[in-house]
Amino acid sequence: MIPGFTGGLLDRADRLRHDADALAAATSDWRARVLKLDNFEPELTAEGKLSWGSLADVPDDAELILLGLDGDRPHFAAFTPGMRAPGGRPMRLFAMLDRFANGEAATYAAARSLLDWHSRHQFCANCGTPTTMFRAGWARQCEKCSAEHFPRVDPVVIMIAEHQGRALLGRQPAWPAGRYSALAGFLEPGESMEEAVAREIFEEAGVRVSDVRYVASQPWPFPSSLMMACVATAEDDVITLDTNELEDAIWVERSVVQAVLAGEPGPFLAPPPYAIAHTLLSAWAAS
Template sequence: MSPPGFTGGALDRADRLRHDPDVLAAALDWRTRLLVLGPGYEPEVDEGGRLGWTSLAQAPEDAELVLLGLADGRAHVAAITYQPGGAAFRSPRLLMALAELAPGEAATWAAARSVLDWHARHRFCANCGTPTTVFRAGWGRKCEACATEHFPRTDPVVIMIAEHDGRALLGRQAAWPAGRYSALAGFLEPGEAIEEAVARELHEEAGVRVHDVRYVASQPWPFPSQLMIACVAQAEDDALTLDTHELEDAIWVSRDEVRAVLAGGEGSFIAPPPHAIAHTLLTRWAG
């Protein structure tokens, strides 16, 4: 069974180079490859589904760089542009590029997008407000005023299916394309376990009480930087009470219908795209 989208990256992240500026500088030679990105961090993708790379000489003058990793003895980097990421993942061009990217290539792009967007959002120290500078090969920012060090963060999100009598609960938000349904999801809150977050979100959004939460898979989600934690839980009953601030609708679907929709057939809903872990979750549940 195929792994979740944005996983399987082949680059050696080379943490050992992040701690020594001199060693890093020596590694950034004429062989270094610079990731080609468009507006909104959109990737350039060739016919083989591979990312576009160019020479380091094409980087803007005095560009700050993020070391993405090593491959074939060459450093692979991305230039920090401080452009806001916005809602670029909704653009048709990006969705088309994601559909074309090979699995490992998508993982490399996702890591780059997440850390570049983090730099754009964290130019000032959260402790004292002073502008920060890049260090650790682009994987941190340092405040020279109060010596606070800042590092990219990943926000954990639970995404889950409630199961009852051989059926799965799916919901939709009003902003989604017509007919699109997916697994319910929500951010973990401080002091909360994964299982507790699954139960809370399902009850808050759909009025469903669950137990026996089981983990299925996880996925980095670079919009801007989250870790999607996919789970399945057993519902006590199938009665629904929707939070209309979160969901426009919710439905129970059978395994047969899910299998048919995932295979390209017709059903009462349109499945989430293959690069989303909700697609993985539905596929594994249906199987």
């Protein structure tokens, strides 16, 4: 099983980010491609592939971010002043997430996260001076204090507690009717992944767990998280719900999870295939 937003097909070409001459050659290569975006939303072909334009399509005030190479052909995203990612989860974008061809969503995830980071980090966190892009768009630098700023990824644990062949699933009020999924939460400073799993399950559902096992990970570019999927063993099945976090939580038998993932009707609506929660449920159901 390959989690959504993974399996990128471009060579990220880190070596070019440090080589001014090579980067200049890439940005003047007539074969170079630039990702087509409507603000932050991609244009997809009928085959689910990203659409690309030429350097001639780039506005004069835009800066190029090197996404990588396809063979030796450079691929870029263009950052224009004033770009801002829309808040929440745009319906049009989420309606197309299951249409991406293999590997295409990973390229889009990198581009979206980088563009969003640049839009929110125009000033130095150290002294407040405006920053400039460098390292082919993979960093910003302060001209006053020389501080270097790099894109950050926010680690998130997403997990299933299991007890006697059942999985603990929860739902949030904003989700589509009937949808249940794995519990999730951000890691806190000074905390391991395993400790975050145990803390989040206890905080949200009042269930104590141990024996945390890592399953898989997935970038989530809204704006820039890394979802780390895990399974943990519950000490008991008594749920004490935190209604500030969840609307409901239920225990579901493995056979029922298998049936729902296979498309059969059941007591819950499964998360979509591009979400790591779907990968996690599939791995648990098959184990």
